Amino acid sequence: MQDSPAIEQDIEDRDEGFVSNYLLYLLAAASEAASAQFHARVRKTGLRVPEWRVLAWLHDRDGEMITRLARISLIEQSRLTKIIIQMEERGLVTRQGDAQDRRRVRVWLTDTGRSLSATLVEEARLHEARLLSILEGGDGARLKPALAALLETLDPESRE
């Protein structure tokens, strides 16, 4: 990728406003753009994006409690409660009160849920690999550590 004068001119042309170079916008728009395809795939499974996020986290570690699952899945608590209930009705997860702390409700994958999440995680891996190869030469790979660092700085709580 050469930066001929023509291209530089081009780039300057389109960056006049505030928004198009605003970090918060770039993050939101990049997230949207990168996710669009795969999220469409997720919806074809009959899952909404938040449900997919829950399944993916449970794939990594079962038995999380609602509050924590909500934080890491970027879902507000009362909403997640309702989503989990729906997922339970669909046979994807089960809920179990925590014996040690009876306020807590822990969420576990059913066999069905586990198999679905395994499938989707595998597809997500492939999709990510494709994405990174497309962005390669650009900044695909460098992006991940930078985002992880941002997260770590801004929200250290989110660590496992």
Next chain:
Amino acid sequence: MQDSPAIEQDIEDRDEGFVSNYLLYLLAAASEAASAQFHARVRKTGLRVPEWRVLAWLHDRDGEMITRLARISLIEQSRLTKIIIQMEERGLVTRQGDAQDRRRVRVWLTDTGRSLSATLVEEARLHEARLLSILEGGDGARLKPALAALLETLDPESRE
């Protein structure tokens, strides 16, 4: 940023699962984390986030049509129609049919809307500067061109 054995160990420790190092998750979570503070500020103004996005774009360029405003503001069209109607009722914008193409509806800031968007854009600038300085040394500044490149690759349509 040195990659001492200690730090590498640290990174490995917390990255066992799939999700916590998955590009789409990192993007969504980073966007959330970076936006949380400022979006809270926006809501105190009585605006929802999508409304702020609309105001910000109109700040850069007035008279956009609904469809385009929807794409760049990351809002689905029929939702934006409703949001614009509400914003009109609140006196922030006005709608005008396009004389050339009478299907189109163009959206303009009112004086009130313009002054509110100017205020918020200024605050957004300050907030972004603070954010970048916090992330400095990390990857704050390098992030923006990388995200812009990702966007350009994945969604060239979004160009102005």
Next chain:
DNA sequence: TCAATAAGTATGAAAATTCATATAAATTCG
């Protein structure tokens, strides 16, 4: 030119989300 198709916006009903708050259990500390 005119029928067919596409593009832009609006609309209504169904579903999801938010917000405030209830409920219940654990923890704190005077």
Next chain:
DNA sequence: CGAATTTATATGAATTTTCATACTTATTGA
């Protein structure tokens, strides 16, 4: 200890959002 506080989850009403599609105007091509 036990009242006050905090933490975890659930609930209901009000609001938003989505989805399919209607409606209107523009464009295309036979």
